[in-house]
Amino acid sequence: xxxxxxxxxxxxVIYLAYNFYAKxxxxxxxxxxxxxxxxAKMYMDGVDFMPTSRNVLYxxxxxxxxxAGPIVGVITAxxxxxxxxxxxxxxxxxxFIGWASDYSAIVVAVRNDGNSLSAISxxxxxxRTRSILFTFIFFYxxxxxxxxxxxxTALMAARPDVPLGIIAxxxxxxxxxxxxxxxxxxxxxxxxIVVIVTLAAMIxxxxxxxxxxxxxxFTQGPISSFFVNVNxxxxxxxxxxxxxxxxxxxxxxxxxxxxxxxxxxxxxxxYDATTGAIKTMPSYLLWAxxxxxxxxxxxxxxxxxxxxxxxxxxxxxxxxxIGLSAIGAILAPFIxxxxxxxxxxxxxxxxFEYDPAKAWQPLWPMLFVTIACGAISGWHALIGSxxxxxxxxxxxxxxxxxxxxxxxxxxxxxxxxxxxSIAGTGxxxxxxxxxxxxxxxxxxxxxxxxxxxxxxFGTFMIIVLTVTQLVFRVMRVTLSEWAGExxxxxxxxxxxxxxxxxxxxxxVLTGTWVYLWQLFGAANQLMxxxxxxxxxxxxxxxxxxxxxxxWPTVFMYITTLAATLVTARNLFVTIVPxxxxxxxxxxxxxxxxxxxxxxxxxxxWDGYTAYQRYTKGTTTKTKKAAAAAD
Amino acid sequence: MVKPLEVEIIAYAPTAFYHCTHCEVAWREMGAxxxxxxxxxxxxxPEDLTRDYQAVxxxxxxxxxxxxxxxxxxxxxxxxxxxxxxxxRYNVHRYPAVIVNGAGRFIGSDSLPxxxxxxxxxxxxxxxxx
Numbered sequence: 001x002x003x004x005x006x007x008x009x010x011x012x013v014i015y016l017a018y019n020f021y022a023k024x025x026x027x028x029x030x031x032x033x034x035x036x037x038x039x040a041k042m043y044m045d046g047v048d049f050m051p052t053s054r055n056v057l058y059x060x061x062x063x064x065x066x067x068a069g070p071i072v073g074v075i076t077a078x079x080x081x082x083x084x085x086x087x088x089x090x091x092x093x094x095x096f097i098g099w100a101s102d103y104s105a106i107v108v109a110v111r112n113d114g115n116s117l118s119a120i121s122x123x124x125x126x127x128r129t130r131s132i133l134f135t136f137i138f139f140y141x142x143x144x145x146x147x148x149x150x151x152x153t154a155l156m157a158a159r160p161d162v163p164l165g166i167i168a169x170x171x172x173x174x175x176x177x178x179x180x181x182x183x184x185x186x187x188x189x190x191x192x193i194v195v196i197v198t199l200a201a202m203i204x205x206x207x208x209x210x211x212x213x214x215x216x217x218f219t220q221g222p223i224s225s226f227f228v229n230v231n232x233x234x235x236x237x238x239x240x241x242x243x244x245x246x247x248x249x250x251x252x253x254x255x256x257x258x259x260x261x262x263x264x265x266x267x268x269x270x271y272d273a274t275t276g277a278i279k280t281m282p283s284y285l286l287w288a289x290x291x292x293x294x295x296x297x298x299x300x301x302x303x304x305x306x307x308x309x310x311x312x313x314x315x316x317x318x319x320x321x322i323g324l325s326a327i328g329a330i331l332a333p334f335i336x337x338x339x340x341x342x343x344x345x346x347x348x349x350x351x352f353e354y355d356p357a358k359a360w361q362p363l364w365p366m367l368f369v370t371i372a373c374g375a376i377s378g379w380h381a382l383i384g385s386x387x388x389x390x391x392x393x394x395x396x397x398x399x400x401x402x403x404x405x406x407x408x409x410x411x412x413x414x415x416x417x418x419x420x421s422i423a424g425t426g427x428x429x430x431x432x433x434x435x436x437x438x439x440x441x442x443x444x445x446x447x448x449x450x451x452x453x454x455x456x457f458g459t460f461m462i463i464v465l466t467v468t469q470l471v472f473r474v475m476r477v478t479l480s481e482w483a484g485e486x487x488x489x490x491x492x493x494x495x496x497x498x499x500x501x502x503x504x505x506x507x508v509l510t511g512t513w514v515y516l517w518q519l520f521g522a523a524n525q526l527m528x529x530x531x532x533x534x535x536x537x538x539x540x541x542x543x544x545x546x547x548x549x550x551w552p553t554v555f556m557y558i559t560t561l562a563a564t565l566v567t568a569r570n571l572f573v574t575i576v577p578x579x580x581x582x583x584x585x586x587x588x589x590x591x592x593x594x595x596x597x598x599x600x601x602x603x604x605w606d607g608y609t610a611y612q613r614y615t616k617g618t619t620t621k622t623k624k625a626a627a628a629a630d
Numbered sequence: 631m632v633k634p635l636e637v638e639i640i641a642y643a644p645t646a647f648y649h650c651t652h653c654e655v656a657w658r659e660m661g662a663x664x665x666x667x668x669x670x671x672x673x674x675x676p677e678d679l680t681r682d683y684q685a686v687x688x689x690x691x692x693x694x695x696x697x698x699x700x701x702x703x704x705x706x707x708x709x710x711x712x713x714x715x716x717x718x719r720y721n722v723h724r725y726p727a728v729i730v731n732g733a734g735r736f737i738g739s740d741s742l743p744x745x746x747x748x749x750x751x752x753x754x755x756x757x758x759x760x
Contacts, residue, residue, distance in 0.1 A: 180642070180709060181642065181675065181676050181679060182676060184724070186723050187708055187709070187713070187714060187717055187723070187725075188714060188717060188718060188723075191714055302673035302674070302676075303645055303670050303673045303674040304645075304673070304674055304675055304676060304679075307647075308645050308674060308709070309709075311647075312709050312710075315710075315711070316711070319711065470647050473669075473670070474666050477665055477666050477669050478666070481665055
């Protein structure tokens with residue numbers, strides 16, 4: 001297998017799914033009509049409601065929170081099960097579930113005056129499920145913040161070539177905010193300065209870090225050796241001893257080295273290969289603190305001062321790295337076939353073997369919550385359904401805008417899969433970075449491999465960090481809304497931000513970010529199932545065939561329930577027995593699993609009741625109509 | 631059918647960060663998303679730029695009221711890839727900037743009335759031609 005075949009398979013599947021399934025549903029079930037007035041035309045006010053070309057809507061100017069989902073999920077899944085299961089789920093998921101979810105969310109809002117699904121969903125959601133879900137949002141955010149903070153901290157602690165680029169991102173972001181919005185400096189000039197400086201800081205992190213034997217040695221380069229010394233001096237505060245040790249049964253922690261030629265992992269300063277213990281050193285806490293300060297600024301400062309310019313710089317760098325890598329992936333089989341060939345096995349394991357004392361990662365249901373975005377999820381941020389529904393010029397634009405955007409997200413996930421699959425060694429993030437580095441050599445030459453890999457790490461960090469900083473912002477708003485009345489102190493944004501961060505750190509210290517990610521994935525898929533459920537009931541109420549939304553809803557529900565149980569079981573078996581902080585964090589995650597499970601049951605029951613109500617209503621009306629006809 | 635007049639507005643626009651579509655749907659139904667997005671939009675621009683954007687919004691509403699379907703208006707956030715591209719293409723260095731039919735450039739909030747006059751002039755010309 002090589003990158004060419006992936007590109008070809010994806011192109012064919014997406015073409016067939018879009019033209020022969022999505023268009024059929026659009027034409028025969030939803031029956032969109034270009035002549036029907038959309039809310040954008042009916043309530044045009046030039047601000048919220050404004051008819052907008054579908055080409056503009058497709059790339060709507062709401063800022064992206066970046067697409068961490070399709071990258072993190074895919075590299076995790078490829079490492080756990082191999083590239084083939086990930087590829088199959090990406091293709092099948094987007095073809096039968098993903099586009100349907102996003103397209104339907106838009107079309108239902110359009111058919112409800114661009115307002116909301118309230119007429120249907122209030123019957124479904126309020127009051128019980130609504131309250132449960134509001135609580136659920138906070139834990140959902142806690143999980144994603146924990147998963148992302150965990151992997152970023154481990155990466156910064158393990159890779160001394162990474163921190164400079166991230167520090168530069170923060171400093172340039174802060175400066176860019178003032179230069180653009182306060183001092184009104186020239187946009188082009190400011191963009192050039194901040195992007196080039198940040199890019200250089202990322203690329204040159206490993207500059208000079210090659211020893212006499214031609215191997216990567218971070219004690220050699222001026223930049224990486226500086227951070228090695230920083231880590232050492234911080235670690236000396238504990239006499240070079242670990243603060244605590246954790247284990248990661250999934251082996252995805254960046255501090256765990258890649259297996260050698262014999263297939264065994266070597267012991268390092270941070271990892272004991274015999275016991276599997278990972279040392280949490282004071283320097284780990286230093287980088288966790290750094291990332292929390294970064295996120296604190298984004299969560300509490302006005303958007304224009306930090307979060308927005310950081311995202312702006314990050315978007316340019318991501319665009320450059322991903323865009324050039326995508327070109328490299330397409331050209332690799334023709335120019336550098338060795339780069340384009342897959343090193344990761346097609347199937348590593350299906351994971352069904354059961355050992356009562358070990359982590360269990362069966363392909364079903366865990367693959368389907370590990371890869372959420374890219375298979376079924378929305379195009380992150382580019383299209384908010386309420387904004388889109390209020391700006392859709394023609395009803396018939398719903399499919400190219402909603403469905404088309406989902407297929408685009410899928411291609412980003414596929415690129416991640418390609419990057420991970422061509423890199424032979426390293427953990428999840430390491431494989432992704434090495435893959436990006438290899439793909440960039442197709443265009444920039446072999447000499448760029450070291451710097452391209454550094455850019456791959458930087459891009460990965462940007463994508464994850466830009467999401468995390470905003471998640472903390474949303475968490476503090478949600479926490480103050482949710483519990484502010486009972487505890488007025490939480491209405492203070494600094495208090496609510498700090499509490500959110502402390503809870504996140506507790507989860508991070510468990511050392512198993514993959515479990516956090518899988519729980520987040522389950523929560524995400526539960527949201528997807530809820531969205532599809534609303535659509536299913538709406539279709540039933542409209543007397544349309546709900547099958548295209550109903551079966552994905554059922555699948556996502558059952559999968560979510562099973563996945564939360566498996567994750568809770570894994571935490572109980574592999575982490576709880578360790579005791580200490582890890583055990584507390586694991587119990588917290590088990591409680592969240594229980595919350596997810598109960599939420600899913602209640603939502604499923606309410607949805608089933610509503611569905612039955614409309615089914616009976618339809619039957620009664622049909623009988624009455626038949627009687628009247630007689 | 632007369633082709634609508636193209637009006638592009640490049641301005642620093644308020645920013646809201648959105649999550650995936652299905653989450654937005656679910657959150658909105660719980661009444662959570664408005665507060666989250668409003669809080670972001672409120673602090674997304676300094677006061678003077680917020681006033682500038684408000685002036686642009688009022689102006690867009692006004693020209694829509696006057697000309698409706700005969701206009702095709704596109705608002706582009708300056709701090710975006712498209713914003714940078716359009717700024718380079720039209721040689722714009724100050725915002726808001728109104729570009730009428732890809733040619734007429736009107737820079738700054740003060741020039742919005744002039745842009746409106748240009749649009750009136752062009753649409754009257756269209757009427758005469760037709």
